[in-house]
Amino acid sequence: MIISSKKLSVEQRTGERLGTSIKLLEEYQMHGKAKVFARVALRPGSRGPLHQHVGSFEAFYILAGFSLVDDNGTMQKVKVGDVVFTDDGESHSIQNNGDTDLEYIALVIYS
Numbered sequence: 001m002i003i004s005s006k007k008l009s010v011e012q013r014t015g016e017r018l019g020t021s022i023k024l025l026e027e028y029q030m031h032g033k034a035k036v037f038a039r040v041a042l043r044p045g046s047r048g049p050l051h052q053h054v055g056s057f058e059a060f061y062i063l064a065g066f067s068l069v070d071d072n073g074t075m076q077k078v079k080v081g082d083v084v085f086t087d088d089g090e091s092h093s094i095q096n097n098g099d100t101d102l103e104y105i106a107l108v109i110y111s
Contacts, residue, residue, distance in 0.1 A: 018046040019101065036108035039063075046102075047095035053086055058108045060084040060094065065102035069094050 009023040019042040027035055035056060042048065042065075050070055060069075060083065067078045070093040071086070078084060078094075086092040088111040096102035 016047050016049060018043040021106075024105075032110070034107065034109045036106055038106050040104055040106050042094070042096040042102040044096050044099050044101070048093055050091060050093035052091040053088055053108075055088065056108050056110050057088050057090075058086045058092070058106065061105040061107075063103040063105065065096060065100055066098035067094055067102050067104075068097050 003025075009026070011021040011023075013019050013021060019040065021041075022039045023037070024039060025034075025037045030037065036058075040048075060078075062078050062080050062082045062084070064080060069076050069078050069084050070091070071084070072090050072092070084092065084094070094102070094104075
């Protein structure tokens with residue numbers, strides 16, 4: 001199956017998550033095994049708020065931009081090509097501290 005980019009669901013985010021989230025697959029297409037598979041763009045100064053994963057784990061693959069990640073209370077810089085992994089029970093946030101959009105692939109899988 002090929003899914004045209006024209007058919008992907010695009011969410012325009014506001015507030016602290018200012019940017020876009022493009023669902024690469026819908027949850028039903030992942031047969032109950034994953035919650036999110038998306039390409040996310042955060043505008044400069046925006047952030048994905050601190051949250052804990054319970055019953056799931058998440059991976060980010062950084063495509064563009066510069067970011068600071070709160071990885072269980074430890075702030076770390078990440079760059080293009082890095083992977084951020086947050087296991088079940090762990091917490092994280094991501095913020096765009098650069099002057100261009102921060103772009104990454106987000107994958108949330110049920111544990």
